[in-house]
Amino acid sequence: MVVPYKHEPFTDFTKEENRKAYKDALKKVGNELGKEYPLVIGGERVYTDEKLTSVNPSKHEQVIGHVSSATKEHVDKAMDAALKAYKEWRKFTAEERAEVMFKAAAITRRRKHELSALMSYEAGKPWGQSDADTAEGIDFMEYYGRQMIELGKGKKIEERPFEKNIYFYQPMGPGVTIPPWNFAFAIVAGTTVAPLVAGNPVLLKPSENTPVIAYKLVEILEEAGLPKGVLNFIPGDPAEIGDYLVDHPQTHFVNFTGSVNTGTRINKRAAEVHEGQKHIKRVVAEMGGKDTVVVDDDADTDMAAAAIVKSAFGFQGQKCSAGSRAVIHEDMYDEVLEKAIKLTKEINVGNPAEEDVYMGAVINQKQFNRIKGYIETGKNEGKLVQGGETDDSKGYFIHPTIFSEVDPEATIMQEEIFGPVVGFAKAKDFDEMLDIANNTDYGLTGAVITNKREHLNRAKYEFHVGNLYFNRDCTGAIVGYHPFGGFKMSGTDAKAGGPDYLLNFLEPKMVSETL
Numbered sequence: 001m002v003v004p005y006k007h008e009p010f011t012d013f014t015k016e017e018n019r020k021a022y023k024d025a026l027k028k029v030g031n032e033l034g035k036e037y038p039l040v041i042g043g044e045r046v047y048t049d050e051k052l053t054s055v056n057p058s059k060h061e062q063v064i065g066h067v068s069s070a071t072k073e074h075v076d077k078a079m080d081a082a083l084k085a086y087k088e089w090r091k092f093t094a095e096e097r098a099e100v101m102f103k104a105a106a107i108t109r110r111r112k113h114e115l116s117a118l119m120s121y122e123a124g125k126p127w128g129q130s131d132a133d134t135a136e137g138i139d140f141m142e143y144y145g146r147q148m149i150e151l152g153k154g155k156k157i158e159e160r161p162f163e164k165n166i167y168f169y170q171p172m173g174p175g176v177t178i179p180p181w182n183f184a185f186a187i188v189a190g191t192t193v194a195p196l197v198a199g200n201p202v203l204l205k206p207s208e209n210t211p212v213i214a215y216k217l218v219e220i221l222e223e224a225g226l227p228k229g230v231l232n233f234i235p236g237d238p239a240e241i242g243d244y245l246v247d248h249p250q251t252h253f254v255n256f257t258g259s260v261n262t263g264t265r266i267n268k269r270a271a272e273v274h275e276g277q278k279h280i281k282r283v284v285a286e287m288g289g290k291d292t293v294v295v296d297d298d299a300d301t302d303m304a305a306a307a308i309v310k311s312a313f314g315f316q317g318q319k320c321s322a323g324s325r326a327v328i329h330e331d332m333y334d335e336v337l338e339k340a341i342k343l344t345k346e347i348n349v350g351n352p353a354e355e356d357v358y359m360g361a362v363i364n365q366k367q368f369n370r371i372k373g374y375i376e377t378g379k380n381e382g383k384l385v386q387g388g389e390t391d392d393s394k395g396y397f398i399h400p401t402i403f404s405e406v407d408p409e410a411t412i413m414q415e416e417i418f419g420p421v422v423g424f425a426k427a428k429d430f431d432e433m434l435d436i437a438n439n440t441d442y443g444l445t446g447a448v449i450t451n452k453r454e455h456l457n458r459a460k461y462e463f464h465v466g467n468l469y470f471n472r473d474c475t476g477a478i479v480g481y482h483p484f485g486g487f488k489m490s491g492t493d494a495k496a497g498g499p500d501y502l503l504n505f506l507e508p509k510m511v512s513e514t515l
């Protein structure tokens with residue numbers, strides 16, 4: 001019997017034994033940095049001369065690993081291996097596939113601090129953020145396993161006295177998973193195990209920024225009993241293999257999470273039918289956000305300031321859910337701004353391989369330069385009231401930054417910055433707050449801080465985002481509790497960690513027999 005799903009608890013780092021365990025893990029992982037990692041094709045390890053070099057964003061001279069880099073020929077081999085493995089994998093029952101995911105969750109749980117510590121090095125994740133990332137990966141394995149067992153029973157459809165009708169779900173065939181770097185374990189795990197548990201082999205192309213932690217997921221799933229060829233690991237330069245993976249005639253689905261530019265490109269390319277292709281490809285494209293925390297005229301200002309700061313600066317603002325806009329009723333504006341500045345001053349920025357760091361470095365030089373550019377733009381669009389300092393001499397550090405008096409149409413209020421920058425805007429009433437909150441191309445997350453039930457009721461229908469939170473921050477969705485995904489240019493709203501997600505990777509079939 002499978003016990004009911006419950007999300008993985010977060011580690012309490014106020015307890016000395018947990019701090020010690022994390023420090024031990026950092027030490028252990030620290031001693032293993034700089035190794036070489038292979039591709040995995042049909043279960044075979046393949047080392048290439050060409051390598052992706054993964055570095056620590058908080059200490060860019062430190063190499064995390066040299067990871068083999070796949071070519072188009074490797075993609076072809078991986079697809080052949082996937083097609084071969086599909087013949088057997090699709091015959092596993094839903095329960096048997098779920099068993100592999102439950103075992104993988106148990107292995108991950110045992111290696112939790114080691115995986116989180118690796119993300120502190122490879123992705124610049126502070127301890128709590130890393131711990132939550134690993135916990136979310138475990139949740140995806142546990143949750144999707146249970147969802148598949150339910151879906152494996154099929155659904156009841158109508159029958160007539162002379163007719164027996166059944167309705168069940170079957171896998172689609174091999175597909176491609178293309179995750180981002182920011183939830184370096186959780187999203188890689190979630191976007192990979194969902195199609196797998198549904199019975200589809202996967203070609204996993206991780207982000208070039210965080211390929212080592214992605215390799216650890218492959219190891220875990222192999223150890224959990226996934227047959228050879230069902231999951232193929234093909235990191236590589238997206239400019240070389242990205243289009244090829246998407247265009248491949250045997251690709252049945254593309255499970256993408258990342259930026260709007262890449263997502264819309266994939267969506268367009270996947271629509272084309274290539275020679276030898278006998279199916280329409282499905283695309284899941286979960287993309288960016290420009291997320292707003294709205295503060296009403298009766299809000300608890302301590303709660304509001306804390307929600308804004310947490311939403312804006314958690315993991316250096318590098319979340320699609322990050323609250324990079326605060327829209328505040330004019331009567332509360334000064335008080336909330338002042339409290340937010342005070343809280344932000346308390347934030348320390350440093351290397352998450354050390355203790356008690358709230359914010360690490362941003363992921364790479366390109367992002368550092370981009371965010372710095374937005375800070376310069378912000379100086380012309382609003383008033384810099386906190387932060388703005390940057391330093392890339394050792395790592396890509398950007399201090400938490402607040403701009404006040406920003407026009408809601410300004411660049412820094414419209415474009416996804418994906419860094420620790422938040423703009424404050426004033427509104428005269430709740431109508432204007434909702435207008436501003438909805439005035440971007442995105443529709444991913446949002447938060448409303450108010451005590452007015454009528455405003456919460458209105459926000460429920462008029463604040464056009466896929467994940468809306470009341471009287472809290474707008475980040476930190478938990479698998480099974482807060483299915484995640486958004487509207488507009490935020491993507492296909494596939495709702496990762498929700499009850500409908502696996503349907504993206506399944507074909508429903510009906511069989512009718514005249515009796």
Ligand SMILES: NC(=O)c1ccc[n+]([C@@H]2O[C@H](COP(=O)([O-])OP(=O)(O)OC[C@H]3O[C@@H](n4cnc5c(N)ncnc54)[C@H](O)[C@@H]3O)[C@@H](O)[C@H]2O)c1
Nearest residue numbers: 179180181206207238242243258259262286287288289320
């Ligand atoms: N909506 C969500 O659930 C969600 C979650 C996390 C991140 N994101 C978004 O992801 C973005 C940050 O991630 P990123 O910087 O890794 O995004 P990105 O688009 O640069 O890269 C995402 C993935 O796509 C690959 N890629 C790049 N070009 C490709 C191509 N031509 N063909 C195929 N694959 C290609 C990359 O190698 C990477 O694996 C932000 O916009 C963020 O909002 C969204």
Ligand SMILES: N[C@@H](CCC=O)C(=O)O
Nearest residue numbers: 319320321475476477484
């Ligand atoms: N699911 C995460 C965001 C994922 C995107 O970066 C959250 O809810 O904060």
